[in-house]
Amino acid sequence: MTADSGHAPPTTPSADASKGTIRVLQLYPRDMNIYGDWGNALVLQQRLKWHGYTPELLEYNVGDEFPDDVDLIVGGGGQDSGQLVIQDDLQSRAETLRGLAEDDTPMLLICGTYQLFGRFFKTRSGSVIPGIGVLDVETHGTDERLIGNVKVTTTEFGEVLGYENHSGQTTLGPGVAPLGTVPKGTGNNSKDGQEGARYRNIVASYLHGSLLPKNPAIADYLIRTAVERKYGSFTPGGPDDRYAVLAREHAIRRPR
Amino acid sequence: MFSFSVPLGKLVRRVSRLRGGGSALPGLVVEKIDPGFMQRTLSTLPHGVAVVSGTNGKTTTTKMVVELLESQGLRVFTNRTGSNFTRGVAAALLGEVDWRGRLEADIAVLELDEAHAVHFVNRVPPRFSLLLNVLRDQLDRFGEIDKTAQLLQHIASKTTGTVVLNREDPRVARIAATLDGPEVRYFGLDDSLLSTFPNDDELRAGPGSPAPAALPQKPPADVVLRRVGADNADFEYDGATVTTGMKLRGVYNIFNAAAALTLARSICGGGSAAPDHAALLTALSQVAPAFGRGESLVVDGLPLDLVLVKNPSGFRLGLQSFPAGGYATMIAINDNYADGRDMSWLWDVDFESLREDGVDQLTGSRAYDMALRLQYDEVSIRAVQTDIAPALADFIRNAQGKPKRVFCTYTAMLAIRRELSKITTVEVVS
Numbered sequence: 008m009t010a011d012s013g014h015a016p017p018t019t020p021s022a023d024a025s026k027g028t029i030r031v032l033q034l035y036p037r038d039m040n041i042y043g044d045w046g047n048a049l050v051l052q053q054r055l056k057w058h059g060y061t062p063e064l065l066e067y068n069v070g071d072e073f074p075d076d077v078d079l080i081v082g083g084g085g086q087d088s089g090q091l092v093i094q095d096d097l098q099s100r101a102e103t104l105r106g107l108a109e110d111d112t113p114m115l116l117i118c119g120t121y122q123l124f125g126r127f128f129k130t131r132s133g134s135v136i137p138g139i140g141v142l143d144v145e146t147h148g149t150d151e152r153l154i155g156n157v158k159v160t161t162t163e164f165g166e167v168l169g170y171e172n173h174s175g176q177t178t179l180g181p182g183v184a185p186l187g188t189v190p191k192g193t194g195n196n197s198k199d200g201q202e203g204a205r206y207r208n209i210v211a212s213y214l215h216g217s218l219l220p221k222n223p224a225i226a227d228y229l230i231r232t233a234v235e236r237k238y239g240s241f242t243p244g245g246p247d248d249r250y251a252v253l254a255r256e257h258a259i260r261r262p263r
Numbered sequence: 264m265f266s267f268s269v270p271l272g273k274l275v276r277r278v279s280r281l282r283g284g285g286s287a288l289p290g291l292v293v294e295k296i297d298p299g300f301m302q303r304t305l306s307t308l309p310h311g312v313a314v315v316s317g318t319n320g321k322t323t324t325t326k327m328v329v330e331l332l333e334s335q336g337l338r339v340f341t342n343r344t345g346s347n348f349t350r351g352v353a354a355a356l357l358g359e360v361d362w363r364g365r366l367e368a369d370i371a372v373l374e375l376d377e378a379h380a381v382h383f384v385n386r387v388p389p390r391f392s393l394l395l396n397v398l399r400d401q402l403d404r405f406g407e408i409d410k411t412a413q414l415l416q417h418i419a420s421k422t423t424g425t426v427v428l429n430r431e432d433p434r435v436a437r438i439a440a441t442l443d444g445p446e447v448r449y450f451g452l453d454d455s456l457l458s459t460f461p462n463d464d465e466l467r468a469g470p471g472s473p474a475p476a477a478l479p480q481k482p483p484a485d486v487v488l489r490r491v492g493a494d495n496a497d498f499e500y501d502g503a504t505v506t507t508g509m510k511l512r513g514v515y516n517i518f519n520a521a522a523a524l525t526l527a528r529s530i531c532g533g534g535s536a537a538p539d540h541a542a543l544l545t546a547l548s549q550v551a552p553a554f555g556r557g558e559s560l561v562v563d564g565l566p567l568d569l570v571l572v573k574n575p576s577g578f579r580l581g582l583q584s585f586p587a588g589g590y591a592t593m594i595a596i597n598d599n600y601a602d603g604r605d606m607s608w609l610w611d612v613d614f615e616s617l618r619e620d621g622v623d624q625l626t627g628s629r630a631y632d633m634a635l636r637l638q639y640d641e642v643s644i645r646a647v648q649t650d651i652a653p654a655l656a657d658f659i660r661n662a663q664g665k666p667k668r669v670f671c672t673y674t675a676m677l678a679i680r681r682e683l684s685k686i687t688t689v690e691v692v693s
C-alpha cells in the first residue's frame with residue numbers, strides 16, 4: 008500500500024489579479040441535493056480559484072427569480088419526493104434552460120436532474136412525468152436498484168470513476184451520445200453497457216462520488232468551456248491533483 | 264405448554280458453542296422446526312416488547328433503556344445485533360429460556376435494524392417503540408431516506424401501546440399524524456441546542472431558505488434536554504429541570520439519553536407505581552457508550568477519544584461536539600460493507616473547523632478520498648497511509664505529549680482498537 012508520509016499539502020495558488028469572474032448556478036440545491044452533490048459545486052468553485060478566476064456561486068430554488076448571465080450550471084440527484092417538488096417550477100423554466108443549453112452553456116447534470124432534463128420519466132405504475140426535453144433521453148422506473156462503484160471508459164475524459172444508486176433506467180435517443188461505456192458497474196440501464204449522455208457542452212451522468220473531485224478532467228472541461236465562451240480563451244492555473252490521482256488508484260481497486 | 268423444539272434448540276446451541284460456532288445456527292434450527300417459538304416466547308412477557316430503531320445511536324440507546332429499566336427492578340431481555348435479526352433473537356432467547364421454554368424476564372428491549380423491521384413487527388407487534396432519527400446513512404443499502412422514514416412509520420403503526428418520537432426530526436415527528444391507535448410521546452431539545460443538530464435537509468440550503476416539512480408547531484415533549492455541560496446535563500420533565508452527571512460524551516449521545524428516559528418513563532408509568540426517578544437518574548449518569556460506538560481511552564497517560572462517524576450528520580456532530588484546538592487529529596475512513604461503500608457523504612460534511620490546526624494523519628482504505636475532501640476545504644494534512652497499523656503507530660509517535668482524537672468509520676474503529684491494545688497500554692475511561 009502507498010506510504011505517503013511527510014509531504015507538504017497541496018497549496019492554493021496565490022490569487023493575483025483575477026483573470027475574470029465565472030457565475031456558477033446550482034439548480035435546486037434545496038430539493039435536489041443528495042449523495043454529495045455539494046462536492047461538485049465546491050470543486051468548481053475551488054478549481055476556478057486555483058486556475059486564477061473568481062467564482063461566483065449562485066443558487067436557484069423553487070420560486071426564485073432566475074439569475075442573469077449564468078456561465079455554468081450544476082444540478083444534482085434527489086429523491087423521488089424532491090423531483091416532485093421541483094417538477095412544476097422546472098417546467099416553467101424549461102424554455103430558459105433549453106435556450107442556455109442551445110447557446111452552449113456548460114452544464115453538469117447528475118442523476119435526478121439528468122432524468123428530468125430528458126423527454127420523460129415513466130414510473131412503474133405507468134404515470135408519465137414530463138421532462139424538459141433538453142436531452143434526447145427517456146427514463147423508465149424499475150424495481151431494480153442499480154448500486155455500486157462504477158468505472159466508465161470515455162474518449163474525452165479517460166476513465167471516469169464514481170458511485171451509482173438509481174432505479175430509473177435511461178435510454179439514449181439519436182440526439183445525444185453516451186458519456187462512455189461501462190466495463191465495471193451498470194450505468195444508464197442494465198442492457199446496453201452505456202453510461203451518461205453528452206450533448207453540446209452538457210455532461211450528464213448517474214455517477215455520484217461526488218463525480219468531479221475524482222474526475223478533475225471533467226471539472227476542467229466545464230471550467231475551460233465556460234471561460235472560453237465568456238472571455239474567448241482560457242489560461243489554466245496549476246491545481247495540485249496528486250490526491251485525486253491517488254484516490255483514483257485506490258477507488259479503482261475497491262469492490263462494487 | 265411443553266415444546267420439543269426448546270430442548271432440541273438448546274442442545275444445538277450447546278453443541279455449536281463447543282465447536283466454537285456462531286449463534287445463528289441454533290436459532291435457525293429452532294426457527295425451522297418451531298417457527299412460532301420467538302413470537303410465543305416474547306408474548307408471555309408481562310411488559311411486552313419494546314423496540315428501538317432509527318439510523319443513528321440505536322445500540323447505545325438500547326443499552327441505556329435496558330440499564331434504566333433494570334434500575335427499576337425489571338428483568339430485561341435484550342439482543343445483540345447480528346447478521347440475521349430474527350434468527351439472532353431466537354438464538355439469544357434459547358440461551359435465556361428454561362427447558363420448558365419460559366423466559367425469566369419482564370420485558371424485551373430490542374434494537375431493530377431498519378432492514379429487519381417490517382418482517383419482525385409483522386410477526387411480533389411491539390407494545391412500545393422508540394424511533395430516534397432518519398439520517399443519511401447506508402443509502403447504498405436502503406436506497407432512499409424517505410424509504411427509511413416509511414420503515415419507521417411501519418414500526419409505529421404496528422405498535423400497540425406507546426410510540427416515542429423525536430420531536431426535532433421532521434421525518435420522525437411527522438409519523439404521529441399517521442397513527443390512530445397507539446399513544447404518542449415525544450423527546451425534545453432546547454432551542455439553544457438545535458443549532459448543534461443540523462438537519463440533513465439544511466446541509467446546503469441557502470441562507471434564509473426554509474427547512475422543508477418542519478412541523479408547523481412543536482408538540483410538548485415528555486422529556487426535554489435543556490443544557491449539556493462538560494460532564495453533566497439538564498433534563499426537564501414533569502414541569503421541573505434536574506441536573507445529572509453524565510459519563511456519555513457528545514451532545515448527540517446525551518440527546519439519546521433523553522429518548523431513553525422518555526421510553527423508560529412510558530414503560531414504568533404504565534403500571535400501578537410511578538417510576539423511581541432518583542434511581543433512573545443514577546442509572547443514566549452511569550451509562551457508558553456501547554462497545555464500538557466511540558470511547559474515551561487513555562494512551563501513554565493522555566486521553567485518546569475514538570469518535571465513530573458513519574454519516575454526514577454524525578461526522579458534523581462529532582466535529583462540533585469536540586473542539587479541534589490543542590488536539591492531534593487522525594481520520595480513518597474504510598469502505599467495507601459494514602461502513603457503507605458509497606463515499607459521497609464525505610462531501611456533505613464541512614471540515615473548515617479543522618483548518619486552523621490541520622490533520623495529523625489520514626488512514627483507511629479511503630484515506631485518499633478523505634485527503635481529497637480536505638484539500639478542497641483547504642485543511643492541511645501531515646501524513647496519509649492507507650494501512651491502519653503503521654498509520655496509528657506513526658500518529659501516536661508523532662503526537663507525543665498531546666491529547667489525541669480519532670474520527671473513524673465502524674470497521675476502522677475495530678481495527679484501531681485491536682492495534683492500540685498491541686502497541687500500548689490502553690485504559691478505558693468510558
Ligand SMILES: [Zn+2]
Nearest residue numbers: 084118172173
Ligand atoms: Zn442518484
